[in-house]
Structure formats: C-alpha cells, structure tokens
Amino acid sequence: MLIFLIILIGRPVVFLTYTYLTDSDIYQEDMPGYSQDASNLNKTKVDTTIQLCTAGDTAVQQIVDLIRQSAASHKNISIAGAKHSMGGHTISANGIVLNMKQFNYMRLDTLSNMLLVGSGALWNQVIPYLDSYGKSVKIMQSNNSFSVGGSISVNCHGWQPNSAPIASSVKSFRLIKADGEIVTCSRTENEELFSLVLGGYGLFGVILDVRLEVTDNKIYRGKQYVIKSADYIREYDRLATDPNIGLVYGRINVNSEHFMEEAILATYLTTGDPVVRLKPENTFTAFRRTLFRASANSDYGKNLRWRIEKQAVKLMNDKKFSRNRLFNEGVETFQTTDTGYTDILHEYFIPKVRIPEFIEALRKELPEHKVDLLNITLRNVMKDEDSYMSYANGEVFGFVMLFNQKRDSAAEQKMKYLTQRLINIALTLKGSYYLPYRLHASQEQLHRAYPKAREFFNLKRKYDPEMLFSNQFYKTYGQ
Incomplete structure (x- = not known):
C-alpha cells in the first residue's frame, strides 16, 4: 500500500519537475533585417525597423517624416507594438516596420476618469500607473503583454461581463493619416475613420494616442464552480449575472x-x-506555468492539469484579489519557448442561444484532427456599436482556443484545414471568427463572417490611395 501511494504521488512530482527543469526562459528575438510575430511562423525580410527616439513632439515629427519618405520611395509601412497578432498584421515584406513601443506616455484626468495614453504603451505599464491613482483599465484582455495601440487595432474584448469590445471605452484618438495630416477621431469628429481604425489593423494610419475611459480599482472575492459544459449557458445565467460580479470567464x-x-466557471464579486x-506577482506563477506547459503533447499532463485545476476551485473560493492584480499577468506565464513548436490562437464568436450546439460540434470535430489543444476559455461580449468590422452584432460568447503546433508546413496545412472547418461551423450557427490570428480563412469565409469587408477595403483605398500602410492581412484579403 505504501509503495502504491509513493508511486501515485511520485509520478506527478517527477513529471512536473522534469517539465520545470527542461523549460526554457529564453524568448526569441527578431533577427536583424527580419520581422516576426507571436505565431513564430511569419519570419519576413523587411527593409528596416524604426524605433522612435522619444514619446513627444520629436517622435511625432519623426513619424510624419517617415510617412513622407516612405511615400516617395514607395515603401510600405507596417505598424507594430507588442507584435502579439499571428497573421503578419504587423509585417509587410521588404517594407518598413514602425515600432511604437517608445510612444508610451500617460496622463490621467481624475475628474473625468479619462486616461490619455500613447499607443505604444503596454498594459503592464498602464496598470501600475492607474493603480497609483486607485484606478483600473475598464476593458482589456486577460493578459498585460499587449500594447494599447495594438489592442485598439484588433478591437480586443475582455472578461469584464456584459461589456462591448474595447472600442466602446475609447473616447477619441489622434491619427496620422497617409498624407501626413494629424487628425482627431471620435464619435462626433471624423466618425468614419474612428469606426474604421477601431479594429482596422493599422491600415488607415498611425494611432498616436488614445483617450480611454477608466474605472475604479476594486477588491474582488473569487467564486468558482465546476459544471457540465452542456449546461454552460444555464449555469452562467444562474451564477454569473449578479450585478456585483466584476469579472467572469469559463474554461472547458x-x-x-x-x-x-x-467546465469551470470563475466569477469575481466586488x-x-x-x-x-499592486504588489509583484506571487510565487505560484512558476508552478502555474509548469502545470500548463506540462499539458503540451501529453494526455497525462492534460489529465493531471484538469484534476489539479478542479481541486484548486476549492482553494480559490473566497480568496480576495484587486482588479489590477488580476489584470497584471503576462503571456509569458503560459507561452511556449520550445523552438520546435509554437502556440496558435483561434477565437470564434457564437450567439448565446447557439452555445450548446457549438460546444457539441467542437466535442465531435476536434478529436478527428488529432491536434494538440491546450485550452478553451469562454467570455461573453455585448454588441459592438463602434467598429466597422464588428464581430459582435449582438451578445456573443468568445471561444478562445490555444493549440500547440509544430513549426513546419505539414502542421500548418493541418491547422489551416481545421480552422476552415471550425469557421464553417461558427458561420452555420450565425457566428463569426476573430481576425488577428492565422490567415487561414478563405475569401468566402471572410466575407460571410464580415459582410462589410469589401467596403472596408474600398475605404482603405479611399483614405490611403497609394497603399502606404500595408501588412500581410491586407495583401491576403484586401488586394
């Protein structure tokens, strides 16, 4: 009996220890003369990468001069921040990459709860700044590694319940257009550009800074539930609609x-x-990373992880966290550093009433493709009234899927086939898919999911007739 217990306890310990010891903490940097994104599948030769010298008027003039010089030399400009998109949205072959990360100043108006922030600022810079004023980001993703400008350009959504995408929290922004003119865009000024740039993937100009609504930082009490995934919506309506709930997500x-x-349904109540x-991240980060990475390419690791996560529900219940602490976690907690593999995201937006059908369709479809699925999370998103290329025309739930994929052409083709199958399922259920990831959708699928896409690309040519701002997304679907 004792030997059995030792084996039972020992195997997980040995397995996780091996994962921890073999895990690398080295993240790959771009090679000189090349640009890459979070997919690690888009290494592309570029003319040059421009790093801004500062965040003030000098940098603004530097951008204006770059636009004029690029137009004269017929070089495309792509715009980058944290480069966490996955479809070459920040890359144009043989073009110029304008990296905005140095353009990161912040000024908070505490009377109006409005933050003026440079587009290159990362959320991991914004969160501590707001924390010092007792404030917090109103709408953002679940991690802090992304830039403000990038988040606006993909019109991200968060895990703030019953909220529209981030566009709904944007009051205005300044934009440098293709002709070098600096304009302010809002719901009452340059309204068309305002709508196009929010979720416009850098195709209409350079976002300089953004006026964002912020909210109060609060203390939340965690409450999690283990439920049947088939009952997700019924349980969500029963457990996650309390007006005091400030954050909520699900994991299947x-x-x-x-x-x-x-599924685990996680709620956080004020x-x-x-x-x-805000304090530095706790020591459980290393364990959480090890547990997550141990599930890659391992059925045993996935089973172990889910058992531990279900047990952790009891430990998490009634624990208290500040809103900013929950936001202030980077993707490095989870992302792979294995040079032979990469982590690839998908996201599908499904109308609330069709969620059970989508879950059942995924349960049947995914095993047929023999892919390494690491994670599925769910978050509700309300109707988007602002972005031209809206993915939420009513209340939807975003299914975020993370796959571990080999970095070779065979794996890429396999993933493309799967993606198109999943998009078709989403479309059949009157849903959509998210555009910042791999460019695997067909032209037909893009236009079915985004009926205004054709006019979107026509308006791109209206505002940028010389096609100065470009990237792989535009060259795939817009030309």
Whole structure:
C-alpha cells in the first residue's frame, strides 16, 4: 500500500519537475533585417525597423517624416507594438516596420476618469500607473503583454461581463493619416475613420494616442464552480449575472477523459473592501506555468492539469484579489519557448442561444484532427456599436482556443484545414471568427463572417490611395 501511494504521488512530482527543469526562459528575438510575430511562423525580410527616439513632439515629427519618405520611395509601412497578432498584421515584406513601443506616455484626468495614453504603451505599464491613482483599465484582455495601440487595432474584448469590445471605452484618438495630416477621431469628429481604425489593423494610419475611459480599482472575492459544459449557458445565467460580479470567464476541459464535458466557471464579486496597492506577482506563477506547459503533447499532463485545476476551485473560493492584480499577468506565464513548436490562437464568436450546439460540434470535430489543444476559455461580449468590422452584432460568447503546433508546413496545412472547418461551423450557427490570428480563412469565409469587408477595403483605398500602410492581412484579403 505504501509503495502504491509513493508511486501515485511520485509520478506527478517527477513529471512536473522534469517539465520545470527542461523549460526554457529564453524568448526569441527578431533577427536583424527580419520581422516576426507571436505565431513564430511569419519570419519576413523587411527593409528596416524604426524605433522612435522619444514619446513627444520629436517622435511625432519623426513619424510624419517617415510617412513622407516612405511615400516617395514607395515603401510600405507596417505598424507594430507588442507584435502579439499571428497573421503578419504587423509585417509587410521588404517594407518598413514602425515600432511604437517608445510612444508610451500617460496622463490621467481624475475628474473625468479619462486616461490619455500613447499607443505604444503596454498594459503592464498602464496598470501600475492607474493603480497609483486607485484606478483600473475598464476593458482589456486577460493578459498585460499587449500594447494599447495594438489592442485598439484588433478591437480586443475582455472578461469584464456584459461589456462591448474595447472600442466602446475609447473616447477619441489622434491619427496620422497617409498624407501626413494629424487628425482627431471620435464619435462626433471624423466618425468614419474612428469606426474604421477601431479594429482596422493599422491600415488607415498611425494611432498616436488614445483617450480611454477608466474605472475604479476594486477588491474582488473569487467564486468558482465546476459544471457540465452542456449546461454552460444555464449555469452562467444562474451564477454569473449578479450585478456585483466584476469579472467572469469559463474554461472547458481539454483532457481526453470526458473531453469537453466539464467546465469551470470563475466569477469575481466586488467586496467593498479597501483597495490595496499592486504588489509583484506571487510565487505560484512558476508552478502555474509548469502545470500548463506540462499539458503540451501529453494526455497525462492534460489529465493531471484538469484534476489539479478542479481541486484548486476549492482553494480559490473566497480568496480576495484587486482588479489590477488580476489584470497584471503576462503571456509569458503560459507561452511556449520550445523552438520546435509554437502556440496558435483561434477565437470564434457564437450567439448565446447557439452555445450548446457549438460546444457539441467542437466535442465531435476536434478529436478527428488529432491536434494538440491546450485550452478553451469562454467570455461573453455585448454588441459592438463602434467598429466597422464588428464581430459582435449582438451578445456573443468568445471561444478562445490555444493549440500547440509544430513549426513546419505539414502542421500548418493541418491547422489551416481545421480552422476552415471550425469557421464553417461558427458561420452555420450565425457566428463569426476573430481576425488577428492565422490567415487561414478563405475569401468566402471572410466575407460571410464580415459582410462589410469589401467596403472596408474600398475605404482603405479611399483614405490611403497609394497603399502606404500595408501588412500581410491586407495583401491576403484586401488586394
């Protein structure tokens, strides 16, 4: 009996220890003369990468001069921040990459709860800044590694319940157009450009800075539930619609035992407790990373992870966190550093009433493709009233899927086939898919998911007739 217990306990310890010891903390940098994105599949030769010298008027003039020089030399400009898109949205072959990360100043108006922020600022810079004022980002992704400008350009959504995408929190922004003119865009000024740039993937100009609505930082009490995935919407309506809930997400199991039959619904309720200042991340980050990476290419790892995550539900319940602490986590907690593999994201937006059908379709479809699925999370998104290329024409739930994929052409073709199959399922259910990831959708699928795409690209040519701003997304679908 003792030997059995030792083996039972010992295997997970040995397995996780091996994962920890063999995991690298080295992240790949772009090679000189090349640009890459988060897919690690888009290494592309570029003319040059421009790093801004500062974040003030000198940098603005530097951008204006670059636009004029690029137009004269017929060089495309692509715009980059954290470069976490996956379809070459920040890359144009033999073009100029304008990296905005140095354009990162911040000024908070505490009376109007409005933050003026340079487009190159990362959320991991914004969150501590707002924290010092007792404030927090109103709408953002679940990680802090992305730039403000990039988040606006993909019109991200968050895990703030019953919220539209980030466009809804944008009051205005300044934009340098293809002719070098600097304009302010809002719902009442240059309205068409405002709509086009929000989710416009850098095709209409350079976003200089953004006026964003912010909210109060608060203390939340965690409450999680293990539920049947088939009952997700019923349980969501029962457990996650309290007006005091400030954050909520779901996660569906991806382990082979009862594949996609269970889910964890995580909610965070306001407590009214005094807010504490943001502190460095806790020591559980290394364990969480190890547990997550141990699930890559391993059925045992996936089963172990799900068992531990279900047990952790009891530990998480009634634990308290500040809003900013929950936001302030980077993608490096989870992303692979294995040079032979890459992590690829998908996201599908499904109308609320069709969620059970989509879950069942995924449960049947995914095993047929023998792909390494690491994660599925769910978040609700309300109707987008602002972006021209809206993915939420009513309340939808975003299914974010993370796959671990080999970096070779065979794996890429396999993933393309799967993506098109999943897009078709989403379209059949009156849903859509998210554009910042691999460019695997067909032209027909793009136009079915985004009926205004043709006019979107026509308006791109209206505002940028020389096609100065370009990237692989535009060259694939817009030309």
